[in-house]
Amino acid sequence: MKLEFALEMQISLGQRxxxxxxxxxxxxxxxxxxxxxxxxxxxxxxVPSSGGDFPMxxxxxxxxxxxxxxxxxxxxxxxxxxxxxxxHAPPEVVKxxxxxxxxxxxxxxxxxxxxxxxxxxxYDWMNRTIFVGVGRRNPTGSIFRFWKVV
Amino acid sequence: xxxxxxxxxxxxxxxxEEAFRITLVFGATADVGxxxxxxxxxxxxxxxxxxxxxxxQGVIVSGSETSLTRLDGVTTAELSYLIQTEDGAIxxxxxxxxxxxxxxxxxxxxxxxxxxxxxxxxxxxxHAWLATRAFIAERPRDSDTSIIMQIV
Numbered sequence: 605m606k607l608e609f610a611l612e613m614q615i616s617l618g619q620r621x622x623x624x625x626x627x628x629x630x631x632x633x634x635x636x637x638x639x640x641x642x643x644x645x646x647x648x649x650x651v652p653s654s655g656g657d658f659p660m661x662x663x664x665x666x667x668x669x670x671x672x673x674x675x676x677x678x679x680x681x682x683x684x685x686x687x688x689x690x691x692h693a694p695p696e697v698v699k700x701x702x703x704x705x706x707x708x709x710x711x712x713x714x715x716x717x718x719x720x721x722x723x724x725x726x727y728d729w730m731n732r733t734i735f736v737g738v739g740r741r742n743p744t745g746s747i748f749r750f751w752k753v754v
Numbered sequence: 755x756x757x758x759x760x761x762x763x764x765x766x767x768x769x770x771e772e773a774f775r776i777t778l779v780f781g782a783t784a785d786v787g788x789x790x791x792x793x794x795x796x797x798x799x800x801x802x803x804x805x806x807x808x809x810x811q812g813v814i815v816s817g818s819e820t821s822l823t824r825l826d827g828v829t830t831a832e833l834s835y836l837i838q839t840e841d842g843a844i845x846x847x848x849x850x851x852x853x854x855x856x857x858x859x860x861x862x863x864x865x866x867x868x869x870x871x872x873x874x875x876x877x878x879x880x881h882a883w884l885a886t887r888a889f890i891a892e893r894p895r896d897s898d899t900s901i902i903m904q905i906v
Contacts, residue, residue: 605770605864605868605890605892605901605903606770607768607769607770666886668872688870688872688888689888690872690885690886690887690888692886692887708764709764709765709766710764710766713886713887715768715887715888715905716888717850717870717888717890717905719850719852719870724826728826731826731828731852732828732852732854733852734852734868734869734870734890736768736770736888736890736905737768738765738766738767738768740764740765747765749765749767751768753868753890753892754863754864
């Protein structure tokens with residue numbers, strides 16, 4: 605198995621909501637306002653307001669990501685992206701992240717394993733491929749880079 | 755196509771490091787059949803096996819691989835295995851798999867199942883680190899052994 609670069613996404617985040625489900629269980633909702641993506645052989649936009657990231661955030665700031673939203677390629681294909689991921693960071697880095705401060709992206713572990721549902725056609729390889737991603741959270745947005753496993 | 759300028763973006767690049775090998779013993783396949791919601795559903799019970807790596811050794815207590823095969827030949831699977839480690843801890847390993855049947859095609863890519871994997875473990879346990887990392891795995895067609903790589 606090796607990794608081959610597939611795409612980069614730049615996302616503007618909208619409203620953030622937290623649901624305190626239980627003392628030890630907080631569900632976040634980070635809605636995606638807009639965004640775009642580009643990589644070898646594909647480019648396009650995030651369908652505005654088509655979803656977001658719904659992380660399970662622990663009291664120590666670690667957690668699991670669960671996200672779902674739609675991509676639309678420049679040639680008109682709509683692709684569903686659903687992702688799980690892990691974030692793990694030292695407590696002081698978590699404080700900065702939660703406060704929305706800029707943080708050195710090398711100071712924490714944030715890895716995603718997205719999967720895609722694409723229509724038959726030029727992007728149907730995405731249905732058969734697993735991906736690995738890294739993310740960088742900035743105060744107003746996120747940058748994700750994804751590699752396909754080949 | 756124009757590519758973005760990545761030079762100013764300081765991002766970690768992921769890599770893969772072999773972490774474990776898991777060998778499974780499967781029970782009899784149960785076919786649910788062709789679903790009204792699309793695809794054919796199959797459940798493959800896991801009745802035993804072993805997981806071995808530098809940081810984890812144990813036996814597989816139980817588990818299952820629940821697959822949905824669509825008409826385009828792509829199979830997606832939900833995986834769940836229960837591990838008892840050599841020091842007595844219970845660890846749950848779960849993930850998603852995808853298999854593409856490339857036999858008889860010009861596609862020379864991997865023939866088998868590739869998976870994304872995460873672990874659930876008691877946070878006080880010496881194995882707690884497993885839940886702080888993401889993993890991928892692959893198992894060739896007709897093999898019972900998967901190689902699990904940690905995403906670093």
